[in-house]
Amino acid sequence: MRQPQQDRSRATRQRLLESAIEALAELGWAGSTVAVVAERAGVSRGAAQHHFPTREDLFAAAVEYVGDARRSWTREHSADLPSGPERTRAVVDLIVRLYTGPLFRAALHLWVAATSDEQLRASVVTLEAHLGREQHKLALELLGVDESVPGVRETVQATLDMARGLGLANLLTDDGKRRAGIIDRWAEILDATLNVRT
Amino acid sequence: MRQPQQDRSRATRQRLLESAIEALAELGWAGSTVAVVAERAGVSRGAAQHHFPTREDLFAAAVEYVGDARRSWTREHSADLPSGPERTRAVVDLIVRLYTGPLFRAALHLWVAATSDEQLRASVVTLEAHLGREQHKLALELLGVDESVPGVRETVQATLDMARGLGLANLLTDDGKRRAGIIDRWAEILDATLNVRT
DNA sequence: CACAAAACAAGCACGCGTGCTTGCTTTTGG
């Protein structure tokens, strides 16, 4: 891919991608028609097809895009975290919010769609492998714990998996209050389990 | 619904439902065409349509069916659990297996499909509300803990949510070894956190 | 200023899944 001289083209492509993940989160895989995505982006179907010849191409790019978006969201929000005793709770909350936002919804639709689409599956598993490792490292860092201590690795992974599960539970019904209690409790458990911070 | 005099009809309906959730787990929502389901059940499309006039009717019934199946699966497997110190680990393993089997895969496809289908959504949320409560009560019972103790409720719910998350992670890639370590660790944490058993 | 290439718009044909209709077979009840 060479550098597009037209900013307009870039902007259109960008909007197409944003509309794609937006539609994915709202309407699901089957509902995210190229026509729908194009309409949301404010361009014609032909224009969308110009940028992404086939539907597969569009959503393959969308996979990358949603990965980047989740990455930057995490980076953005992990900046301002308290450092006192309530840090653990804040970190858990951040992680859970990562898995309950619209980006995760889009990613979830991508996952299940990838179940029955070989092409998509390949894109998604490689992305999720990278992303998963990154999130794990970030969680270690934010919690200020050492992975070499036995049990820590599994505990952190369990935290991430629990966050995924909470996100899943939040799919159909708003789960806010139940979630808050669980986050509180889990933060307590984490502090009691791997309290090796200064 | 009156009692069907023909066993044959009942059997056909049964096979239709089983094929539906089987197709759901393997091919996903969009791939589970009524033609596909009918073919898997060994009946014609018209026969399927005779039992379930519309596709919605078929999968509405499938929602009930997968709920019953998960219920009976749990009941069936919760019978033979050890009672020694390794019971906690066995219980956690059982719960996680409930969320990693084909039944959960089918349910997951149902969930995400229900995201963009109002009819289906209604069926799924009511089912999941009941089922969730049941699983929670069962988990309390199997673990032998008292919900009135503060924190216990949240901890058990966290366990269920983590199981959901593990099931989700198991969607695209086989996750067996990683899962085993997390289950071990989780059982340790549970024992340390809510050890009120004799 | 002109020309070429890219971006974009609009329309068309094909495949496919659903729902309906028609005809046949088997079972149930009088």
Added chain:
DNA sequence: CCAAAAGCAAGCACGCGTGCTTGTTTTGTG
């Protein structure tokens, strides 16, 4: 034993989404 009803098979029409082709506008360059 016969008629009515239910179970079941096969075919058809409609809607819709995708991919392709053609035509128009905009952008960058000699």
